[in-house]
Amino acid sequence: MVISYHDYGAIGDGVADDFDAIIRTHAAANQQNLPVKADPNATYYIGGGDKTALVQTSTDWGTAKFIIDDTKTENRQSRVFQVISNHEPEVITNIKSLKKNQDNIGTSLQHDSVVVAIDNTTMRFIREGLNQDTGTQQTDVFIVSKDGQVDSKTPILWDYTNITSLTAYPIDAEPLTLKGGHFTTIANQETPEYKYFSRNIEIKRSNVVVDGLVYTITGEPEANSAPYDGFISIRECAGVTVINCKLTAHKTFTTIGRAGLPVDMGSYGLSAHCAVNLLYKNCVQLNDINNVAYWGLFGSNFTKNVTFDTVSFSRFDAHMGTTNPVIINSEIGHMGIKLIGRGSCLIENTKVTGRQFVDLRPDYGSTWEGDIAIRSCEFTPTKMEAEGAVVISAEYSGLHDFGYPCFMPSQIVIDGLIINDDQPVENYNGLRILSAIHPNYQDENFKEKYPYTLPKMIEVKNLTAKSGMDWALSDNLLIANKITKG
Numbered sequence: 001m002v003i004s005y006h007d008y009g010a011i012g013d014g015v016a017d018d019f020d021a022i023i024r025t026h027a028a029a030n031q032q033n034l035p036v037k038a039d040p041n042a043t044y045y046i047g048g049g050d051k052t053a054l055v056q057t058s059t060d061w062g063t064a065k066f067i068i069d070d071t072k073t074e075n076r077q078s079r080v081f082q083v084i085s086n087h088e089p090e091v092i093t094n095i096k097s098l099k100k101n102q103d104n105i106g107t108s109l110q111h112d113s114v115v116v117a118i119d120n121t122t123m124r125f126i127r128e129g130l131n132q133d134t135g136t137q138q139t140d141v142f143i144v145s146k147d148g149q150v151d152s153k154t155p156i157l158w159d160y161t162n163i164t165s166l167t168a169y170p171i172d173a174e175p176l177t178l179k180g181g182h183f184t185t186i187a188n189q190e191t192p193e194y195k196y197f198s199r200n201i202e203i204k205r206s207n208v209v210v211d212g213l214v215y216t217i218t219g220e221p222e223a224n225s226a227p228y229d230g231f232i233s234i235r236e237c238a239g240v241t242v243i244n245c246k247l248t249a250h251k252t253f254t255t256i257g258r259a260g261l262p263v264d265m266g267s268y269g270l271s272a273h274c275a276v277n278l279l280y281k282n283c284v285q286l287n288d289i290n291n292v293a294y295w296g297l298f299g300s301n302f303t304k305n306v307t308f309d310t311v312s313f314s315r316f317d318a319h320m321g322t323t324n325p326v327i328i329n330s331e332i333g334h335m336g337i338k339l340i341g342r343g344s345c346l347i348e349n350t351k352v353t354g355r356q357f358v359d360l361r362p363d364y365g366s367t368w369e370g371d372i373a374i375r376s377c378e379f380t381p382t383k384m385e386a387e388g389a390v391v392i393s394a395e396y397s398g399l400h401d402f403g404y405p406c407f408m409p410s411q412i413v414i415d416g417l418i419i420n421d422d423q424p425v426e427n428y429n430g431l432r433i434l435s436a437i438h439p440n441y442q443d444e445n446f447k448e449k450y451p452y453t454l455p456k457m458i459e460v461k462n463l464t465a466k467s468g469m470d471w472a473l474s475d476n477l478l479i480a481n482k483i484t485k486g
Helices: 019-032
Strands: 013-017 043-046 053-055 059-069 081-084 113-124 136-144 165-170 176-186 201-204 208-211 214-218 229-243 253-256 262-265 268-285 298-323 326-328 331-339 341-348 351-354 356-360 368-381 389-393 411-419 431-434 457-465
Touching (some): 019 043, 019 053, 136 268, 331 341, 351 356, 389 411
Parallel strands (some): 013 043, 043 059, 053 081, 059 176, 176 214, 201 229, 229 268, 298 326, 326 341, 331 356, 341 368, 351 368, 389 431
Antiparallel strands (some): 113 165, 253 262
């Protein structure tokens, strides 16, 4: 037995507001533990009411269409659909401290859980640049079994001498599937400022599959409007798969940043926050991944074990840290691969078009505490000026406190990389594995206030530059000479 939106009063003509009927349908389905199935020929209009459909059972949207009207919203933070667990979060109060890489938290839980730890007295990710800020409270996410054991693939990353909150989000054993659906957002017309729209599908339940969803946007103004934080937003959970989906990137709009100067605002189709073990597979961006008018599709904070497999997106972006990302069999467009974090990063059988192959974000210290492997890939540089094309870009002044020590990857292995630089600009200087990194590091007398740990070893094999020009390690010879070449 399945429940239909029409059973609870939905019209499905694209004009009448069906939001209340959709909410009633899911409430009934949750109570009876029944799946929901949309009318395949319906177009459901969702107005701007401050309310949310709570989803706890599998839902087949099929070929139905949904129009989400953001032109008159009562609350831009009000989710349209929120997928939630059947179990309530468990607040842990008997643990006062945690250690980095601790293997057991020292207490039992009611369920295997995703645990989020916060220390609001310690600030990390103290951002530098046009969007400078005073940092973010120390946050980590990891999987813990009922007996308190920490999953070694989601290690604790920080010492916690003061825990202000420790919350366990139970992992549901049975999968929940969201299938199909063509969703169109009528874009907001609000002022351009960092007040994100979250009229989306928010997943706050582990073990979820989103299969075959299509997302499009209409009505984006020529001038600026408010940004979006991801139509599929994944938070405080584990084991979510987004497969066979097609999504549209938002336009890039500008505002005045915290430094008082104009900045581009991030506006996303996919986002993840405090989430682990995520897979995006066989997914595409519907608009051109190399069109600079569009910001980019994927942004994240505090994630572990995110995998892109056979995707075509304009952007992979880790803001406040990712651990052990994997990008394979994919194509990444003009915004490129932007990383900070730690662990092992694997990029394999992937094409990147952008200013760099990998950008270690300078606003967060260009830090990667671990290794990076690039295998059987292709790079089309869009910036080929005097510095040349750059595989891994980092910029670090040594004068800013980011709230943590900063690292270049300890080991960089490049095995099989084709550089499409056969049409260079005038004065093109060839390929550089690393950027110059330190603008102030011009002689051995320079002393960093906040030291930057350089790579121990860089190994380059099977690199082909179509320009025929030789590659160099870096234009900063003082740094290049300190690195072992494999």
